[in-house]
Amino acid sequence: MLNGDDALDTQASVRRANLRRALQLVFRNPGSETRAGIARATGLTAATASSLVAELIDLQLIIDGEQAASTGGKRATTLSIASEHHVILVLVIRPTDARIALVALDGTEVETRRVAFSDESRDRVLDGAVADIAAEYSGRLLIAGVQLPGTTDGRRVFESVQLGWTDVPLAERFEAVLGIPVLLVNDVDAEAIAKAAREDESSGYRLFIHIGTGIGAAVTLDGELAPGPRDRAGEIGHVQVEFGDDARTCRCGRQGCLESASSMTAMLGDDFDDAMDDEAITALAASADDEHLAEGARALARTIKLIAAVLDAAEVVIGGPARALGDRFLPLVQAEVDYTATGTANVPVRYADADASISTGVAQVALSSALGVRWSPAQLRAASDPVS
Amino acid sequence: MLNGDDALDTQASVRRANLRRALQLVFRNPGSETRAGIARATGLTAATASSLVAELIDLQLIIDGEQAASTGGKRATTLSIASEHHVILVLVIRPTDARIALVALDGTEVETRRVAFSDESRDRVLDGAVADIAAEYSGRLLIAGVQLPGTTDGRRVFESVQLGWTDVPLAERFEAVLGIPVLLVNDVDAEAIAKAAREDESSGYRLFIHIGTGIGAAVTLDGELAPGPRDRAGEIGHVQVEFGDDARTCRCGRQGCLESASSMTAMLGDDFDDAMDDEAITALAASADDEHLAEGARALARTIKLIAAVLDAAEVVIGGPARALGDRFLPLVQAEVDYTATGTANVPVRYADADASISTGVAQVALSSALGVRWSPAQLRAASDPVS
């Protein structure tokens, strides 16, 4: 469809690129973009814009909407995302279960399921679930994104300690059943994108740090994952950041790892686990040792400063369970980061917004990879905000 | 010419992109690329490849070379880089002087000059020198790259402590005189590119760290500067990396800065200055305190580990005067970096190769920006190797 590499060699690739640009505009301004608006924004002629829109409508990716108010002449026909036909398959794999979501092109969840398994049955159960989806949504599936804990290049799982996988060609396996492109995404990367995509002006580098029992990092550039090999990128949990003889011993056996100081377990004690809800964390944090939190903040801030300085990051976002620590933690981190000489940015540090829908990050990465399209920030905020 | 943004909207942009691809191939394989080879490598037809080559020859960017040996049929005509017509202007600005180099498209230096100035006369002398070049090389100038110490986005100098400049629109100023595109490049970035470009397989992220009296970093991706805003990127000299109460006080007034431990001045004493040659540094290093070098190596390694882990860097390269420290320094850094848990890369650290020609880095950045072309590693090694 709009797939294919971006090598701009032939006329067809120009058409594909322009289709993607037009589609992107509709995704950015669903319900308000028009043919004339696409012509203006792209610099293409109105005739070309109309032709592109006609093809996108034919592909069932967008639909004609209502007439806009006149701005002095003929009223424009608005364009919206077609939410009825195509679905994105999102598969979130965790050690003992997986969530399956079918997401419409406008970001709304069509259906969600959950399957549970053991280490032994995981492969079989997953394959079965994927085969079920392939049968039920035959013809409507557009792309699939698979989120999992572990290192991946999008095609293979290099290493997942939690899942016990080493070098598994998972994308290929699922593609054979589904018949659509499948993209694997690291869980922290997916979380980073889910947050970054909700920002209106996602310009420049943003450093995202997930803090739970473990610590992982992801870097986004202009709202998308930073380019380059991501095989093992972001694995900062076991980098040494404390150096005194009194540095704590990490569960990995070494001393002074970032995780041994700044993980939730380090700051709140072994009672913490990743499945806790915010209230439970807040309660646990109330009885936490101030000094542990301060040490965690210090170690984290050291990490942040270095990385932010190298990349000239515009912002640092902390996600995961650590968000529930609220004002007991963030101000300490920010203060330590701000203790900086001139010449280096005083990068702002903040918590990620309340959890977006679990599927938006993966769906966004898959969309972006396959169609070159990103959802509008406003739309994402609405999609994950179950009010209204 | 081949300039212009890469928006692939119109047929003309396809032509431009294909011209750049063809030109890139000749730059990669000067003297051995052929029309048929371009057709094979790009997937374009032989007719198109011939047409592209004809246009590039017409633009005086490449020339027909000798006949290649037959591979079973008609002998191919090889293509070479046209080194006679166009020149790249390279301007390396330092506090009290500037070097001007005119570099042919094949990387050979056509001419070099040097102008000296004081803080007061700098602007006037530079403008005069640029005007001279514009007159002497009228019609032959292709692009210009300006290397300077300080932060820049390529168009403006945001801040240069060494030059005493703040927010100077230097590119615009020179372009008005020269009539060609001018690109400003930070000196450490230029150094990083000069080194990275000499590597045969420059895939993935590479972290380059310049160590002299100051410390700066640059990140390359696949042999080119990492994308994204570079306004203040790489300013890591004054990030805190030592935390004990006994951490040294930095010249910036704070404690524990990377520079206060790992700069050449910190490791070798105040006798060091950036203008020293390698022998002088070696001599100075001979009498240096082992402990100072060890502390410098430790602080540097801490920095390296974090950044390499976040980016999953393939390699770390140390450049600048620190190269002269040789085995008294590098093994300490590598050992400290290697002290790492599983899950994080054991990234190799090495010194940059012997200085490439001072102009290749800037010229490469300018070439890459303006024509989308990179020199072949082999060619760069030859150009900076005054033997043969």
Place this chain on the structure above:
DNA sequence: GAACTAAGTTTATTGAATAAACTATGACCG
């Protein structure tokens, strides 16, 4: 010397964007 092979060119065709004329629909204004 005949058959084959690879390099490169010529010519007619195709795909996609453009320019310009044209239709449709509304606002504004005397």
Place this chain on the structure above:
DNA sequence: CGGTCATAGTTTATTCAATAAACTTAGTTC
């Protein structure tokens, strides 16, 4: 209320760049 203008969108002829296929050139192989 009807004329003029402005904006949205379509139709048609044209242009640009790549393609396909036939063709020329120049070598190797047997």
